[in-house]
Amino acid sequence: MFNQTEEMNSLLDLMRVQNRYIHELSKLIYSAASDMSLANNREFTEFVTHFAEFTRYHYNSEGYSQATQLIQAYNYILLEQLLDSQVLAAAEQMELSIGHLEMTVRETQFRLHPQMILLNHGILLMEETQLKIIEKLETLLANSHPAPQLQN
Template sequence: MPLFNQMEELNNLLTLMRLQNNYIHELNKLIYAAVSDMTLANNHQFSEFVNHFSEFAHYHFSSEGYSQAAQLVQAYHYILLERLLDGQVLAAAEQMELAIGHLEMAAREMQVRFSPQIMLLTQGILLMEETQLKIIETLEAFLESAHPAPQLQN
């Protein structure tokens, strides 16, 4: 099977896994709300449904294969994010800082200061700087939160 098809199938599987988790979460909220209704809480069949659904969720989340797949996805996302925050991104940010410094020095000269192009460039590059910093901060936050947990050896 071509690599592209495998990646597409893996993405579809991961989407289904996330969807399944969302369904379980939403159904748990509905069950919690329904249990407060005494008519449902005293109904034997509803109680059995809750018991079996709880067991299903327990088996679903404790599945070794499922857990390993989730850990692999977490590690994969960490590596992907780490690659996004590579030396090129940081070098680009440094070059932007240098460009801003030079633009600010140019804007200090009287004949350049009131040029409409300089004013627009200054506003534009400051917005770009803010966006670049937000991208780097977000990637760093993702890396911190997505850092794969160390595996304990038995």
């Protein structure tokens, strides 16, 4: 049980790091959106849309994780639902947002745009953190897998 608590705390720490990344990238997005050439760019708009969905899923999964920790419900089914319904959905939205950001950066006028360079770097850090979150959840799932019931 102690190891599981330690793993859950490690997972929550990663999610807090992800919160800081989200906060900083949100400020960059807000600033970048004031540039009309970016604000009117379809790929950038799609990036913002998917990034917003990613953050919604992320915040839902973090709240769920904290509640899980507080009540110590290290239950295989709950963790599996968290992984399936929130964390993986967040990762999908992040991947979609990354694809649109990459399309935006491919356009010559935005390639060296300072905010695009920062957004690109920040989103890559977030992607790495999201992968670590998924790995931690998978480890928790593996360690909390219910023991098979033996028949008499």
